Amino acid sequence: MAEKEFQQCVRCKYVADKEERYCIKCGAPLKNRCTKEKTLMHKGCSKVNKADAKFCADCGTATTFNEWGLL
Numbered sequence: 001m002a003e004k005e006f007q008q009c010v011r012c013k014y015v016a017d018k019e020e021r022y023c024i025k026c027g028a029p030l031k032n033r034c035t036k037e038k039t040l041m042h043k044g045c046s047k048v049n050k051a052d053a054k055f056c057a058d059c060g061t062a063t064t065f066n067e068w069g070l071l
């Protein structure tokens with residue numbers, strides 16, 4: 001039997017299922033995504049970074065957790 005994967009909310013420590021995108025207890029994002037948006041010149045970057053990353057490892061743009069002040 002495969003073990004279910006979990007992730008923890010960085011703000012309230014709620015333990016959520018791996019596939020959930022936002023914390024159901026406090027509304028904070030659970031995935032630390034790159035915030036670089038798609039533009040005419042760039043295809044954007046939606047990389048999911050490590051939970052403690054303030055900036056994207058691929059392009060150096062601020063991450064979701066950084067923008068939300070969670071780090």
Ligand SMILES: [Zn+2]
Nearest residue numbers: 009012023026
């Ligand atoms: Zn939370």
Ligand SMILES: [Zn+2]
Nearest residue numbers: 034045056059
């Ligand atoms: Zn990026």
